[in-house]
Amino acid sequence: MEVVLLEDVKALGKKGQIVKVNDGYARNFILPKKLGVEATSKNLNDLKLQKANEEKLAAEQLAAAKELAARIEKGSVTLTMKAGENGKAFGSVSSKEIAAAASDQLSLEIDKKKLVLGEPLKTFGTHEVPVKLHRDVTAKLSVKIVEA
Numbered sequence: 001m002e003v004v005l006l007e008d009v010k011a012l013g014k015k016g017q018i019v020k021v022n023d024g025y026a027r028n029f030i031l032p033k034k035l036g037v038e039a040t041s042k043n044l045n046d047l048k049l050q051k052a053n054e055e056k057l058a059a060e061q062l063a064a065a066k067e068l069a070a071r072i073e074k075g076s077v078t079l080t081m082k083a084g085e086n087g088k089a090f091g092s093v094s095s096k097e098i099a100a101a102a103s104d105q106l107s108l109e110i111d112k113k114k115l116v117l118g119e120p121l122k123t124f125g126t127h128e129v130p131v132k133l134h135r136d137v138t139a140k141l142s143v144k145i146v147e148a
Contacts (some may be wrong), residue, residue: 001026002039004047009035016047017143061120062134068108069139071129075106076142081124083147092120098129110141 001023006012009030013019018039021030030036037043045138079101095115102110114137116130124145131139 003030003036004039004043005030005036007035016051018044018047023093060148065087065134065137069133069137070129071108072102072133072139072141073105075102075108076144077101078144078146080146080148083124084139087147089122089124092122093143093145094120095129098141101143102141114139 002018002020002028005015005017005019008014009064012021017034017122026036026038031038077098079093079097081093082090095112095117098115098117099112110131114132116132121127121129121143124147127143127145128140131141131144133139
């Protein structure tokens with residue numbers, strides 16, 4: 001029996017694949033647990049429509065991410081930090097503070113988890129912070145840290 005998988009099944013296949021399985025395995029495991037449906041012409045057509053819809057959504061998300069990346073790269077965020085002895089920075093700037101500053105200064109809602117910051121920024125000057133917006137889109141946000 002051929003079955004269209006609705007979810008990933010270990011040692012059988014991924015979601016959306018058409019696999020050939022024994023009748024008993026399909027009747028007793030895959031169909032009752034809603035892991036797949038029988039590969040009829042209606043179900044195959046539904047699968048084709050669903051894949052087309054997912055591709056359309058993915059393309060829209062990619063376009064939105066590219067647009068946001070362009071807006072991010074145009075802007076710059078300025079943060080102030082106290083200076084300690086000999087003009088050295090006192091403290092650090094974290095991704096949470098950068099995200100809040102981007103929200104205030106650029107009116108962009110950037111999730112702090114999307115900022116790829118290895119460690120907090122501890123020096124004055126201009127830093128390029130990568131922002132991972134999509135699997136294929138990474139923007140560079142210019143962060144300027146000045147002395148308070």
